[in-house]
Amino acid sequence: MKKHILTVIAAAMLCGLCSCGDKVTSESAGQVTTAAPTEAALTEEAATDAEAITSAAAVTEAPAANTDVQPASAPEGADLSVFHNNGSGAIVFDAPAGDQSEATLIAAAQALYESAHETNLKFTIGCPYTCDTSQYVEGSYGWQFYLVTQDGINSVADVKADYHKVFSDKYPDHIDETYMDSNGRVYCLSGERGTNIEYVKSEVVSYDGKTDDELFFTVCDYYDASAWGDGPYTENRTFSAVIDPDGTWRAGSFTLPN
Secondary structure, eight states, X not given: OOOOOOOOOTHHHHSXXXXXXXXXXXXXXXXXXXXXXXXXXXXXXXXXXXXXXXXXXXXXXXXXXXXXXXXXXXXXXXXXXXXEEOSSSOEEESSOGGGSOHHHHHHHHHHHHHHXXXXXXXXXXXXXXXXXXXXXXXXXXXXXXXXXXXXXXXXXXXXXXXXXXXXXXXXXXXXXXXEEEETTEEEEOOOOOOOOTTEEEEEEEEEEEEOSSEEEXXXXXXXXXXGGTSEEEEEEEEEEEEEOTTSOEEEOSOOOOO
């Protein structure tokens, strides 16, 4: 099926990219560089950022802050009272998960999926931390990584610790692709790719089985290409919840919708 994808250039979506004014480039990877844009460049940059942020708001339906105990949707018969979000994005059961119905497990997986979607979006498209875009280092491909100025976030290890509040470390996290340590500080690429304007939502539609420490589900992604005449379509993917020794559910197998 033909898909019409509108890609938002994420690197221009959230931060000034030091593309205006008299740009100063690094001689080698890891060298901190401070750019001094002109007044005219700043004006142009502000206009560009405003337009990009407006576009991002139009194409991205990220869930609200993941502190709601109930998922956006739940199958009939699900008992939403037996599990809750732990405040950091993981799911905790207040009654033995093994005693719950399939509908309740799907509802808990939906809540975890929404938390994982929001978290992954923040860490891979943009940056969840405050950054100083006038200070950056260049990676091996010449990409600019901006200085993270958030209190308490001083290394890639600190970033990973935040990310794994929601995601299990049983699966690779790819954080090293968008964050790097340099000069005793951590720097963020602050933008990896765009989002699909056709994407509508994702829904956990089935429980597919388990191992000793992991439950597997099917997630259906819904897209709407009606504006281009193709009509809506769906894609199915695997999503899993890894069970910590204390019973906490964290996201395992996960793919951000294309």
